[in-house]
Amino acid sequence: MAFNIYICGVGGQGIGLLAAVLAQAAARAGLQTRACDTHGLAQRGGVVSSHIRLGADALTPLVPEGGADLVLALERLEALRGAAQYLKKGGQVVYYNTAYQPVSVRTGEAAYPSEEEVHLAVLGFGGKALSVNLANISDPRMQNSALLGKVAALNAVPGLPAAVIEEVLKEMVPPAALEENLALFRSPR
Amino acid sequence: MLSLAGLMTEKEGFSALAMGNHALARAMAEAGTAVITSYPGSPTPEIAEALLAPPEKNRGYRFEFAVNEKVALEIAAGASLNGHPAAVFFKSVGLNVAADSLIQLPLMELPGGMVIILGDDPGANSSQNEQDNRWFARMAYIPVFEPGSPAEAYVMYKEAAALARERKAPVFLRLTTHVCHARETVKFGPLPAAHDWTPRFDAAAGPYVPITTAVFPLKKRALEKLDAWAAYGEKSALNAVYKASATGTRKLGAISSGLPALCLLEAVRAAGAPVDILKLGLSWPLPEKLAADFLASHDEVYVFEELDRVMEVELKALAYGRGIGCVIHSRRGHHELMGEATPERARASLAGAWPNLFPASEQRRTLPPAPRLPQMCPGCGHRSAFHAIKQALPPGAITVGDIGCHSLGFLPPYGIGEVLLSMGHSVSTASGLALNNGSRKVVAFVGDSTFFHAAMPGVVNAASRDSDVTLVLLDNGTTAMTGHQPRPGNGEIGEKLSLPELLKTLGVKFLRECDAYDQPKLAAQLKEAMEHQGFAVVIARHPCMLKFMRDRRRANPGLKPQHVAVDQAKCARHYICAAEFACPSFVRHADGSVTVNTELCIGDGSCVQTCPAQAIGRDK
Ligand SMILES: Cc1ncc(C[n+]2csc(CCOP(=O)(O)OP(=O)(O)O)c2C)c(N)n1
Numbered sequence: 001m002a003f004n005i006y007i008c009g010v011g012g013q014g015i016g017l018l019a020a021v022l023a024q025a026a027a028r029a030g031l032q033t034r035a036c037d038t039h040g041l042a043q044r045g046g047v048v049s050s051h052i053r054l055g056a057d058a059l060t061p062l063v064p065e066g067g068a069d070l071v072l073a074l075e076r077l078e079a080l081r082g083a084a085q086y087l088k089k090g091g092q093v094v095y096y097n098t099a100y101q102p103v104s105v106r107t108g109e110a111a112y113p114s115e116e117e118v119h120l121a122v123l124g125f126g127g128k129a130l131s132v133n134l135a136n137i138s139d140p141r142m143q144n145s146a147l148l149g150k151v152a153a154l155n156a157v158p159g160l161p162a163a164v165i166e167e168v169l170k171e172m173v174p175p176a177a178l179e180e181n182l183a184l185f186r187s188p189r
Numbered sequence: 190m191l192s193l194a195g196l197m198t199e200k201e202g203f204s205a206l207a208m209g210n211h212a213l214a215r216a217m218a219e220a221g222t223a224v225i226t227s228y229p230g231s232p233t234p235e236i237a238e239a240l241l242a243p244p245e246k247n248r249g250y251r252f253e254f255a256v257n258e259k260v261a262l263e264i265a266a267g268a269s270l271n272g273h274p275a276a277v278f279f280k281s282v283g284l285n286v287a288a289d290s291l292i293q294l295p296l297m298e299l300p301g302g303m304v305i306i307l308g309d310d311p312g313a314n315s316s317q318n319e320q321d322n323r324w325f326a327r328m329a330y331i332p333v334f335e336p337g338s339p340a341e342a343y344v345m346y347k348e349a350a351a352l353a354r355e356r357k358a359p360v361f362l363r364l365t366t367h368v369c370h371a372r373e374t375v376k377f378g379p380l381p382a383a384h385d386w387t388p389r390f391d392a393a394a395g396p397y398v399p400i401t402t403a404v405f406p407l408k409k410r411a412l413e414k415l416d417a418w419a420a421y422g423e424k425s426a427l428n429a430v431y432k433a434s435a436t437g438t439r440k441l442g443a444i445s446s447g448l449p450a451l452c453l454l455e456a457v458r459a460a461g462a463p464v465d466i467l468k469l470g471l472s473w474p475l476p477e478k479l480a481a482d483f484l485a486s487h488d489e490v491y492v493f494e495e496l497d498r499v500m501e502v503e504l505k506a507l508a509y510g511r512g513i514g515c516v517i518h519s520r521r522g523h524h525e526l527m528g529e530a531t532p533e534r535a536r537a538s539l540a541g542a543w544p545n546l547f548p549a550s551e552q553r554r555t556l557p558p559a560p561r562l563p564q565m566c567p568g569c570g571h572r573s574a575f576h577a578i579k580q581a582l583p584p585g586a587i588t589v590g591d592i593g594c595h596s597l598g599f600l601p602p603y604g605i606g607e608v609l610l611s612m613g614h615s616v617s618t619a620s621g622l623a624l625n626n627g628s629r630k631v632v633a634f635v636g637d638s639t640f641f642h643a644a645m646p647g648v649v650n651a652a653s654r655d656s657d658v659t660l661v662l663l664d665n666g667t668t669a670m671t672g673h674q675p676r677p678g679n680g681e682i683g684e685k686l687s688l689p690e691l692l693k694t695l696g697v698k699f700l701r702e703c704d705a706y707d708q709p710k711l712a713a714q715l716k717e718a719m720e721h722q723g724f725a726v727v728i729a730r731h732p733c734m735l736k737f738m739r740d741r742r743r744a745n746p747g748l749k750p751q752h753v754a755v756d757q758a759k760c761a762r763h764y765i766c767a768a769e770f771a772c773p774s775f776v777r778h779a780d781g782s783v784t785v786n787t788e789l790c791i792g793d794g795s796c797v798q799t800c801p802a803q804a805i806g807r808d809k
Contacts, residue, residue: 011563012735023372024190027206034338035372037208038314039231044594044670045773046563059455060448061338061371064533065553077559084554098788099776102561103601106767106777110559125554139750140788171190176746 002055003158004063006086009074010100011048018144019050025168026054029160036061047078070156074143075100080118089126094150096143097131134187142181149185193242202378209339209369214239216346218249221381222276224268225252226261229671230280231315232369233308249384254674257642258283263290269301272389274354278306281320294359295330296407298394302353306362311495312529314366321496326361326473330411332418333361333473335447336368340375345470358414368448419474427470428479437463442487444504446472449495449530456535462546475503484508489516491542495530518542562600567774568793570705570731571595571663575603576770576799577708581715586630587622591615593636594670595663602771606634613643620656630719632659638668638676652696655723662726664688665733673736692726699725706731706795738791751792752808755783759804770799
């Protein structure tokens with residue numbers, strides 16, 4: 001059976017790089033890799049998602065609903081939404097704990113979930129949730145490196161060693177930002 | 190790892206994980222395609238991203254963004270007439286714009302050949318409809334290649350380009366969103382020798398002018414070429430049968446093309462169902478013998494398509510005409526004609542015909558109640574303009590939107606731009622709404638790239654008739670929605686063009702301009718424009734701040750971010766900043782207080798003027 005990873009966040013958070021590094025690393029580790037970004041209008045502060053499927057029986061790139069072994073999110077509400085829609089029973093959610101309120105919350109119509117609510121909901125889906133948050137990140141677009149570091153430290157993707165993820169990260173992050181990104185990547189261990 | 194520029198310029202073959210759009214760009218370089226044109230539109234812009242990645246001197250091809258899809262198609266056609274292999278790409282609806290010239294192409298001998306790449310968008314991920322461009326192929330007499338993955342897109346482009354050149358004909362390569370944006374490992378080949386740019390147009394190779402007497406010989410030739418494509422499709426390895434490993438009592442089969450065919454294959458294999466699959470890569474003209482043999486050798490066949498019932502109708506006609514007794518199943522109900530194919534949807538469709546073979550999977554969970562709709566970015570000039578305009582609009586005013594980031598103005602909380610047809614429609618639709626309308630003001634909006642793309646004829650019309658319409662031109666200096674491609678006159682291609690001068694030349698008499706951040710001035714100008722009897726234009730200008738900030742960070746990497754802050758002592762909890770002006774940077778807490786999310790705020794300050802309590806200021 002394919003190992004399915006669903007990655008989500010808010011447009012502008014740099015989820016494209018996160019997904020590209022993971023997919024590239026998986027391919028380099030010798031896993032049969034099929035991936036797909038979904039964006040479009042969502043680029044403008046809407047939900048963005050990226051799908052990675054590892055294994056020979058995945059012939060198409062989108063993770064089926066309720067079929068993700070791993071849900072990665074760069075934002076808390078999106079972690080909950082991603083898990084509700086995609087997490088498989090027994091799967092894992094790893095997310096960066098930051099909050100971007102959608103319009104419905106700012107107009108007072110909807111509530112924004114607390115960390116505890118997210119974790120309880122994921123337990124209810126038959127999975128478990130873990131969050132990462134690091135103080136003193138100079139640029140929020142580096143949060144993806146912290147999340148990636150957690151994924152590597154947890155060995156969350158079978159057959160994908162942390163060293164390979166780090167090697168690809170080094171090649172894909174622009175040189176000027178590399179040092180700080182690497183430090184963030186290595187910090188959650 | 191290869192950079193994107195490296196992907197385009199590496200001389201020898203190699204393997205790499207590649208996005209469909211990038212693999213396709215490499216295929217263009219390998220196929221020796223000399224002239225490539227486009228107008229931006231999702232899901233295709235990353236083709237251009239790859240084509241533009243190497244410096245111009247290292248490219249074996251010439252790539253140009255044109256002012257709209259029709260112009261792009263005509264440039265590619267002109268190049269092909271000169272003997273240069275050519276390609277053009279755009280999104281699904283771009284074909285509507287290009288259609289007037291497209292429809293003539295199959296009548297012509299195109300010595301360079303031409304590949305027309307369509308980015309169809311089942312699921313309307315980033316489009317105003319789901320139009321199924323396979324119909325256009327039938328109307329225009331153009332064959333269709335339908336890849337289902339990046340590797341297939343790469344292989345099929347090269348084959349399509351070679352055949353197009355050999356047959357001096359146009360071909361469609363129809364991609365869909367999740368073929369364009371999928372990634373997989375692709376085995377690439379070497380680059381060809383440099384192109385010979387000798388212009389070889391020869392009027393005698395035509396005729397190229399379809400006056401009455403020429404139309405029938407031209408049409409006859411186009412029909413003969415179609416027969417040749419059909420004959421090719423009978424033998425092509427692109428049209429293949431995937432035998433099921435299981436067998437059943439009745440012989441079952443399914444027919445599909447593109448990504449839906451791979452969804453079907455995945456669903457059939459997952460279920461271990463005894464269903465053979467005929468996957469059509471060159472899907473039209475239909476390879477009739479191949480299809481008839483497949484139908485005749487099965488007891489029941491499911492036609493699994495995405496969007497319209499295109500192949501279904503043709504396959505049923507084929508079976509009927511040949512007296513083939515096979516039962517042909519197909520999708521039922523309107524919901525199956527909408528949205529994109531997935532393995533799960535393929536399973537559900539096939540379960541309609543063969544419920545025992547395709548048992549249902551798990552049920553859905555409820556989603557969190559706070560939806561996240563797309564919105565304008567922090568600092569967007571469009572938001573500032575909408576906030577000002579909303580206050581200036583009289584009751585009963587009709588607002589007409591257009592395509593671009595400002596289409597998002599219709600979403601909560603602004604509700605501005607209440608009608609939207611197509612790119613550039615707004616002025617003319619507004620002119621119609623204004624006809625013999627003595628009571629309700631009509632205000633139209635248009636972006637600057639769209640203005641050049643398709644709105645200019647509407648502006649000329651409105652100016653010459655002096656339609657009682659106010660047009661707000663939201664000028665952010667770029668084609669923002671699709672990723673900041675240049676537009677004519679912004680200085681990136683050719684000379685700078687003055688929009689006010691241009692508008693005056695087009696006959697606009699009432700013209701005002703201001704910075705979109707200056708809300709009181711914009712509101713006053715709009716009121717004045719609406720009071721004016723006849724056509725009036727207000728230019729609300731502010732650079733796209735997403736691009737502006739990106740460029741600034743690139744130019745000085747150490748740049749310290751700036752923010753605004755809410756003075757808690759002054760804040761009177763009006764929530765105008767968070768809920769009406771609605772910049773995503775404002776955070777409304779459960780205790781009622783409002784703060785600024787410094788991860789999002791760019792410190793533009795366009796919000797400062799919106800606070801009646803003057804509680805917003807720069808964070809020092
Ligand atoms: C016929 C057609 N071609 C292309 C597109 C894709 N498209 C959507 S928005 C957009 C950009 C519009 O740019 P502009 O008018 O400058 O508005 P902005 O996004 O900058 O606000 C384009 C090209 C489309 N929807 N229809």
